[in-house]
Amino acid sequence: MTTQAKTTTVRFVTGRGHFAPGLRLRVPAHRASSATLAGAYPFLAAQALDTGVYVGTDALTGALFCFDPWTHYASGLLTNPNVLLAGVIGQGKSALAKSLAVRSIATGRRVYVPGDPKGEWAVVAEAVGGVVVRLGPGLTTRLNPLDAGTGDAAARHGLRLHLLAALAETTLRRDVRAVEHGALDAALTLAEATLDPTIPDVVDALIHPDERAAVADGTSARVRAEDGRDLAHGLRRLVRGDLAGMFDGPSTQVLDASAPMVVLDLSALGSDDDALTLAMTCASAWLEGALRAPGGGQRWIIYDEAWRVLRSVPLIRRMQAQWKLSRAYGIANLLVLHRLSDLDAVGNAGSQARMIAEGLLADCSTRVIYRQESDQLAATAAALGLGQTERDLLPALPRGTGLWKLANRSWVVHHRMHPEELTVFDTDAAMRDDARQQPLR
Ligand SMILES: Nc1ncnc2c1ncn2[C@@H]1O[C@H](COP(=O)(O)OP(=O)(O)OP(=O)(O)O)[C@@H](O)[C@H]1O
Ligand SMILES: [Mg+2]
Structure with a gap:
């Protein structure tokens, strides 16, 4: 570190961010390494972040x-x-x-x-x-996206329904309509009759809805199948399309937490x-x-x-x-x-x-x-x-x-x-x- 005998000129900055040429302060020049200056002028650099x-x-x-x-x-x-x-x-x-x-x-x-x-x-x-x-x-x-983790049956049903709707929205490139939601909900309920439902089970249930459940919901199996037609086509991409064989069966791998x-x-x-x-x-x-x-x-x-x-x-x-x-x-x-x-x-x-x-x-x-x-x-x-x-x-x-x-x-x-x-x-x-x-x- 060296201190110079010469003087240097410091110009002040005005409130509007301009240098004011008239205001001058004469102080001796001071030369130091940047490491020293960081200590000498800590306000110039942010405080070191040394945790983590x-x-x-x-x-x-x-x-x-x-x-x-x-x-x-x-x-x-x-x-x-x-x-x-x-x-x-x-x-x-x-x-x-x-x-x-x-x-x-x-x-x-x-x-x-x-x-x-x-x-x-x-x-x-x-x-x-x-x-x-x-x-x-x-x-x-293969990963079965309907492996909905822990939680009670209602919670698992909700998670699966959200996922299926998101998948259908992606393939159809539009939002899922209210009647389609009804059809999807019914199809998932039907698929959940098996222990480990898969996407092909849901597609099948969309195409062949349960008559009794449909009537209980104030509709018919024929109308419900019509409501779910686009969804079945959209989800089929995961079963028969370019993504076949990845998400259409029971998981072959369990996530090791x-x-x-x-x-x-x-x-x-x-x-x-x-x-x-x-x-x-x-x-x-x-x-x-x-x-x-x-x-x-x-x-x-x-x-x-x-x-x-x-x-x-x-x-x-x-x-x-x-x-x-x-x-x-x-x-x-x-x-x-x-x-x-x-x-x-x-x-x-x-x-x-x-x-x-x-x-x-x-x-x-x-x-x-x-x-x-x-x-x-x-x-x-x-x-x-x-x-x-x-x-x-x-x-x-x-x-x-x-x-x-x-x-x-x-x-x-x-x-x-x-x-x-x-x-x-x-x-x-x-x-x-x-x-x-x-x-x-
Ligand atoms: N800090 C570093 N020191 C030395 N080599 C580095 C450093 N950061 C990156 N590299 C090297 O630069 C190359 C490109 O880095 P990286 O793949 O991380 O870039 P990227 O920003 O993720 O690029 P992309 O946008 O294509 O994904 C790698 O080979 C990496 O090892
Ligand atoms: Mg990268």
Whole structure:
């Protein structure tokens, strides 16, 4: 540290934010390292966040930066445990989510990834002794979304009905009408006569309603079958269509609630967003059953590549319901997007779907923003309440570095990865020269 003999000029800032050239204060120049200055001028940098799991270093002060939504919620720093993570392609969003997941497991938390469209989480789950459920055409694993977890018969019926309506809304691309709800309710009741109802049982009951139940409800089996015709066609996609063999029979796998990480690998579904949405809707029901199980402890639910499923209104409605349960069940949700304009895919401004999606973002007390393209800056800054300096920072952020906003405070954090994490979390292998040397198979 050196102190210079020269003097320097400090110009004052007026109330309107302009420099006032007339007001000058002559003080001796002082030179110090940024680490010292962070101590000497603590008001220049946010206070170090040093409780929770290690994330990396504060890019401005070099101080370590830690994060744990449960600890920060308990201390009053956060009003909810959910996290939004946004950034352009390849900046390290998934790597950060994986580090948070793996390092949290070391502190006794568990992690669920209810949909991994790229298949990049399986290797992480395997590395921590977790469970990978692979779903896709031709694979042998089946999940019965009507496995409605614990609770009495009425509660299970309600959960199943919600799920079936959400699935039908997704395939039909419209809301389920009141008469259709009646038909679905009756069909599910009929299917529940078997011990473990499945979607084919419900489709069958929609096509062949019970005459006596229909008459008791003031209708007839013929009218009820007519009411349920579209639903039967919509749900049949899960039985005979491109999703056949995944959700149309008894589950072949029971969710191991004690596993440190459970990943639903949906990479075999390819780029079909509809199939992905239906699979995630089914998975969300399966997951909810697990979440409601008592004694589950504190858990991360990570929606990597969430932008791909946000356009599904029934799915975001389910996410909203689950978001609301977060605190009651000790859950922290992590939502990964590219940019906030991903929300435009949900619906027009002011539409109900858009309001739900905006509500999900509003319910993320922690916002981590990785690099954004310049055309996104104004919208990002407005949506997240960023100041001009924060906004100017976003297009220049290097890979692995993000702006963290918790409550009204912000940090620029470089995510530091362990060499073993670098190997397991690598998603760039195909882009490197060494990969090009491999013969094509
Ligand atoms: N902090 C970091 N230090 C070193 N390498 C990193 C860091 N963050 C990410 N990487 C590497 O950069 C590559 C891309 O990271 P990642 O897959 O996490 O990006 P992404 O933002 O999730 O991309 P996409 O939008 O395509 O999903 C990976 O190989 C990862 O290991
Ligand atoms: Mg990613």
